[in-house]
Amino acid sequence: MSKRKIFFRADAGATIGYGHFIRTLALADILKKDFDCTFFTQSPTSFQLKAADNVCPIVSLPSDNRKFDKFLDYVTGEEIVVLDNYFYTSEYHKRIKAKGCKLVHIDDVHDRHFHVDMIINHGNATPDMYDVEPFTKFCLGPSYALLRGPFLSPAPCLSKSDGKWVVCFGGSDPQNLTEKAVIALSLRDDVNQITAIVGDLYASKEALLDCGKVTVLSSLTADEMAAQYSSAEYVLCSASSVCYEALACGCEVLAGFYIDNQFDFYDGLCKNNLITPLGDLRETDFRECFAKPKSSMNKIDIHNARLNLLYAFKSIDLRIVNYTDMSLEESRKVWEVRNLPEIRKCMTQPDPFPFESHLKFVESLKNNKTKLYYSIFKEDELVGSYDFVDIKDGDSAEHGLYINPIFHNKGYGKTIEYLMDSYIRKRGVHRLFAEVLKSNPSSYQYHLKVGYKVYQEDEKYYYFERYI
Numbered sequence: 001m002s003k004r005k006i007f008f009r010a011d012a013g014a015t016i017g018y019g020h021f022i023r024t025l026a027l028a029d030i031l032k033k034d035f036d037c038t039f040f041t042q043s044p045t046s047f048q049l050k051a052a053d054n055v056c057p058i059v060s061l062p063s064d065n066r067k068f069d070k071f072l073d074y075v076t077g078e079e080i081v082v083l084d085n086y087f088y089t090s091e092y093h094k095r096i097k098a099k100g101c102k103l104v105h106i107d108d109v110h111d112r113h114f115h116v117d118m119i120i121n122h123g124n125a126t127p128d129m130y131d132v133e134p135f136t137k138f139c140l141g142p143s144y145a146l147l148r149g150p151f152l153s154p155a156p157c158l159s160k161s162d163g164k165w166v167v168c169f170g171g172s173d174p175q176n177l178t179e180k181a182v183i184a185l186s187l188r189d190d191v192n193q194i195t196a197i198v199g200d201l202y203a204s205k206e207a208l209l210d211c212g213k214v215t216v217l218s219s220l221t222a223d224e225m226a227a228q229y230s231s232a233e234y235v236l237c238s239a240s241s242v243c244y245e246a247l248a249c250g251c252e253v254l255a256g257f258y259i260d261n262q263f264d265f266y267d268g269l270c271k272n273n274l275i276t277p278l279g280d281l282r283e284t285d286f287r288e289c290f291a292k293p294k295s296s297m298n299k300i301d302i303h304n305a306r307l308n309l310l311y312a313f314k315s316i317d318l319r320i321v322n323y324t325d326m327s328l329e330e331s332r333k334v335w336e337v338r339n340l341p342e343i344r345k346c347m348t349q350p351d352p353f354p355f356e357s358h359l360k361f362v363e364s365l366k367n368n369k370t371k372l373y374y375s376i377f378k379e380d381e382l383v384g385s386y387d388f389v390d391i392k393d394g395d396s397a398e399h400g401l402y403i404n405p406i407f408h409n410k411g412y413g414k415t416i417e418y419l420m421d422s423y424i425r426k427r428g429v430h431r432l433f434a435e436v437l438k439s440n441p442s443s444y445q446y447h448l449k450v451g452y453k454v455y456q457e458d459e460k461y462y463y464f465e466r467y468i
Contacts, residue, residue, distance in 0.1 A: 018171035124268020150226035163192030171199025184286035239266035394428035
């Protein structure tokens with residue numbers, strides 16, 4: 001079976017910086033094994049070409065406004081398109097959607113209407129900040145961190161170098177914050193090493209070397225960046241993905257913002273006690289702000305980011321509907337599949353039942369806080385049904401699942417399982433139970449495959465549990 005195509009679209013340069021390109025390439029790296037990925041960018045530099053070399057093919061676009069139409073010439077309608085930059089308008093979204101594509105926008109400014117299928121913002125955002133379509137899904141917060149492989153699974157560092165600081169303000173650093181910070185750090189007796197990481201477009205490399213204690217590095221790979229962070233005590237940077245990278249490597253991070261679109265991310269880092277806050281870096285006196293960096297701050301948990309993003313993309317064609325929100329037509333489709341002989345024989349209640357009984361059951365769910373039932377559709381076709389019963393908020397629930405036979409053996413079960421975890425976590429549930437008939441070996445194997453373990457059995461059932 002051929003892989004679904006994803007077209008990634010982000011630019012980099014002296015004015016734009018490299019942040020959009022790096023985080024979008026990180027997403028491509030996460031998805032490349034399961035999807036056919038291609039990256040489109042304007043006039044790529046040698047650094048971009050090198051960075052993309054082991055991830056996916058890169059296609060060059062013009063560096064003027066022709067790039068918008070030129071990219072659309074490549075789009076056929078079969079692809080998932082991922083956009084990252086601030087210049088994509090709602091009208092451009094509609095032009096891509098009109099071709100038939102699924103559309104994802106990586107965004108952290110929420111300043112327009114988004115005509116998209118999914119928004120990714122790994123900073124401090126909530127759905128109510130966005131003006132979106134009814135069908136738009138959200139992947140928000142650090143559990144969807146757009147980090148490259150070496151940061152999602154950093155190699156353990158046996159020892160950090162005492163007094164080592166890494167300074168990284170992005171590829172171009174238009175405010176030249178790097179030089180100001182390095183000068184201030186070089187005057188401190190407790191600072192033994194300073195590594196300044198700059199981009200290939202940074203203009204003041206020579207000035208940095210006059211400060212002493214300084215090593216200037218540029219155009220580093222993800223592995224090289226991770227090695228620098230893993231050996232450093234402190235990282236000084238702007239509120240961006242660099243913060244997550246450094247935190248993932250166990251560093252104490254001092255960060256601030258210097259452009260408006262960094263403020264929300266900065267605010268989230270502060271509220272979650274992840275950094276020593278420096279405020280507006282354009283007004284920061286670096287000689288004073290290093291006196292008391294915080295220690296023992298909260299640690300970021302991104303260990304599931306890779307899987308969360310993978311399953312978000314695998315499920316982009318799926319529509320999840322609470323039973324109580326189903327249309328009459330959708331409800332009838334659920335009833336029809338539930339009454340199929342191959343479904344009924346695996347159920348605790350195997351007898352067929354009329355549509356009216358199904359409607360009464362759906363109605364009863366509206367005031368029942370211990371049960372949640374969801375139907376999963378691909379376009380207008382029912383893929384399956386997933387339920388939680390005996391819900392104990394903050395503790396546990398029992399789950400049930402069936403897949404429409406026409407979707408059997410197509411990999412939907414595991415995707416749905418992972419998706420539904422996020423729904424029940426909102427109730428504080430951290431443990432799921434399942435009862436599986438011993439006469440249903442396929443369900444037994446499925447539960448083992450998705451991480452359940454048998455904790456008990458009797459003559460009729462296996463009893464499973466899984467922690468989420």
